[in-house]
Amino acid sequence: MNETSAPERPLDGEVALLASIWHRNRLAVRCEDTATAAELVAALIEYVPPYRQLVFCGVVPKTLRFVPDVKIIDLQDLAGLRDSLLGAIAEEGMGGSPLQIVYFGADREVFESLLAFLDRGWVATTALEDIPIDGGAGAGRREIQRSAASIVLLDPVPDNTFLEERIFEDTAHRSASLRKFLIRMKQSEVRLAFDAIQGEIETGNRYHRAFFKETLKLRERTLQKAFEIGLRERRLDLSSYVEDTPPPITRLLKKLTSLEGLLMAVVLDKNTLIGIGRYRDVDLPHKTISLLWDTLSDLTEMLSPKDNCRSLEISTTRYHVLLMRDDYLFGFILDRDVLPTAFKVAFNKIWPER
């Protein structure tokens, strides 16, 4: 057994455990004492997303037999159990609830004949020192000490643990129920976001990340998590169907932060939202821009049929709205005190890409 066991802060360990469970990584709770193992499993299943189907196999401790909504499979025939679980896992890609399996009291045969065939989504309690599972051995493996037991992370901890870290930071010195609320809320949000994105993509339209961030009101890290968890649970890589904001637009949106009085910037490519920046507290949907343009562009064509409209400035009692057509349609909401012409000059300086 070549496991690493570097000393770590308790918080790092919890972050790694939450991330591992959320990403359906494989874990082993190594402990001689079944009562201690049961306690650790009880703590770990707090990190299981609420929509996942918990499945207990093996010698299920009495204390855990009445966990709500758990399915207990008492099958002793490992080949039969393997076929049954593999069948249920195959349904995950077709919309079935993703499984979270816990095998209590796994011996060498259980690892070799059952768990080795399941590439994700299980926790096993075991007394084995040498866990016979391929793939995570060596550098990828981490071991987290918990009193008389250790939890072995058989797969590498996911790279993107920002959300997990944030939850533990935000709930430091707070109650477990508060933390549970945040964990479950975020897990449900990520799951619902994935479903919504999948539904939209199935319509066959073209989408950018900016559209989903804006429409689903997600931060970049949460959107990324939705793609990652969806891949682990549904085996479906939706990120490949969603386009990134073109790098020049990303750079532009960053540079625009330096322009005073700019509240919001929207970039559309043939009615597709490809970039958005909110620079000050303004609660206007990005559709404001496309709606204005759609309303007015037909009329502007009547104004000069062979003469393209380059920009449209609308001053209202609250804002200046600037619509500029280039390769893209840019929409800017400016503070009432800003001179739109001055903004245009500044914008032209920082948008050399065209």
Place this chain on the structure above:
Amino acid sequence: MSDLLKDFSSIEGFGGVGVFTPTGESIIKLEAANSPLKLKELGPVANSIMIQAQKAALETDLGASHFIHLQTEKAHVLVRCLNEGSDLIKTQPGKSHIHLVLILKNDSGIGLAKLKIESHILKLAEAFRT
């Protein structure tokens, strides 16, 4: 009133200026001689754009719109609405509600045009107060 409009003709690239009712009827206008930009054709459309922009701005929670500036490859079209009443379309008794449309060639001095619009619109409004 015509003196006020004539003052706009001193702006370089002047194409035409007119005052319209909010429903798009021309009240008074002045066109530059030999200008390719025809106020007679452009004015009512520009006025419609202003009305649509006002409706869209209110619908999208941007607030009441009082000025638009369109830039095309050949022209600048500036429309200033002065509405002393509270109704977006109708003119209320005793209140002035006019749309001033100014058309300039693309290479014109917009800053000066905007200044003149702001300084003259109030004077024009006085003449149209019902």
